[in-house]
Amino acid sequence: MQCLHDQDALIPRPRGTLPKVCAVALAAITIGGIMFLSPERVFGWVAMVILIMTLGPLLHGLCLLAEEVLYHSNTRYRGAGLLSHVMPACGLGGRTLLAAGLAGLLLYLAGQPLPHKEHFQILLPLASVLYALFKALGVLGPSEVEVSDICEGRKMNVAHGLAWSFYVGYLRLVLPRLEDSIATFCSTHQASRSSWGRGTRKLLILIPLNTNISHKLEDEDDNFRFYDNLPDNVIDRAGVRERVYKHSVYRVLDEHGKAHECVVEYATPLLTLYSMSQESSAGFGEPERRQQVLLFYRTLQDILEHSLECRNRFKLVLLSDEHEDDPHFLSKVILRHLQQQETEEFCLTPPPQQEVAHPFRTTSSAPPSAPPMSGDWHRPEPLSREPTLMFSLERPQPLKGPVENTDHYHGTT
Known part of the structure; x- marks a missing residue:
């Protein structure tokens, strides 16, 4: 959870109404003093x-x-x-x-x-x-704060335009198809089927603060291994017939050498921010670029959370530039997010345990779903299949009235 707290400390919150409250208080105090004098x-x-x-x-x-x-x-x-x-x-x-x-x-x-x-x-x-x-x-x-407040309030920042363009022109098209693409990928790659948990079936979007983007993740961290591409999404778009959208699957090695597969990529609009900061005519220096990256993250997060097509199909990963000396920083961040998704989304509470009475341990009438009768019988087994809805084919019965079923026992002394 430390990663999420670090991100909350970096992302700027929208400006509030405290300046207005202070101005009203100062005006009231001043006018009150003049009325007294x-x-x-x-x-x-x-x-x-x-x-x-x-x-x-x-x-x-x-x-x-x-x-x-x-x-x-x-x-x-x-x-x-x-x-x-x-x-x-x-x-x-x-x-x-x-x-x-x-x-x-x-x-x-x-x-x-x-x-x-x-x-x-x-x-x-x-x-x-x-x-x-x-x-x-x-x-x-106007001061820089006023200009920033106006631009953020009226959605006039470069980050707002890039975030909306990234969503409308790319994420809204591919994220609704992501789960089907992963299912097709698993059906053709039998060896990797077991490594795809529910929490990993999301698109991990990397957003580095310094906009330092490597076109090959293995060049930045040797714990990454390119595995394969998901099936292409072919969409007719803006006059281009059968435009291809694709995602890359990477295997991330943990400290024990175990591979974890995931779909990960950088947010491509950050290349625009980096190029703008390198052009003197754009008037876009490094401090402005960093601020725009944070606004891009906040805006994109808000857009995707309110999008019914994209909700729960993505994960934004903000990468700080304070750990550039660690050659495996990127893989550690990715593994931490994968583990967090698995534990928080699907293991918040332990599975329900079936109570088994001790006298019936050796009987053969135990239901098939009962836990094994061994020394660790109290441990529940994981579900063997996906939960399904069950419907009764019996006709509904009329409601019965209350029936007195109290037994009166008159004992003798």
Whole structure:
């Protein structure tokens, strides 16, 4: 289980609402302090500050609007309406206009909040104009956290696109056919039939944080042995007749030399992330690449868990880059996942034990499914076949009423 805890510690969680809660708390404390010190002017001061903070974005939005209308109205907006598309894209949305209008109305109803009216007349336009200037120069631009939050919330990251492309263009096509492919493979490879447990009939998808992908797993870890390919999945796709999708079966050797067969492969979209980090024009360095790998893992996990076609047919394996000095790190991780799947999915509780009374150990009327009468008779044998449903062919009988069957025994003393 340590492996799963390590993955949980690496995967970034979606950002929550703590900044909003802190902002509301600070605003409430500040407004409460102003009401305590000067209750007659609190509404005027609050209205003036809101008006300044909304007029600045409105002025900056007008500057953006001039660029969009003059040069990009046809190419970026395809002639869409000015009010419905262009103005909201420039920050001139209904919420900002409504906040500015309500602040102006509240300021008008509150009267003069400042001792000298000329102070307010200078402060309001100056603060708004300086805000628009600093915003245009990037001084008040969004922080990296804000940009990341926007991109994650609106699914605009590179990782989101790659994860959805990997799912729609590949996993959704092959995972529903995986179990049948493994069954066909076992029927043609008699020697490997016993090594395929229920937990291993999944596609292991490797996601290394450093995007270091070997095209042959045996080149990365000599405990891997390429065995064979599963039967090809032939699908007509995007104008290509009989496009072939295939999976490779590997034998992984444990510390005792025993081979464990599984279907394992790397997530191919990580090659795109690695290539982007090697191109200076992409503006995609190593820190950004690592962050995108983690988002790719989280997004793909969420997509596959909500997919009825792919659920319980995959296993994402996140590989950290902290054990690169171990030549057998990859095989250890794979074996740990295989063992975990077998034990957690199918051996959470011991099989039901059939109680056998001691006086009937030597009788010949024991049912065929009873455990052997030996010294370790309490050990249940594994099921000899798959569980099946049994239906009764007898006609249903009517319900009977309650029958008094209490025996009254009058003894003598």
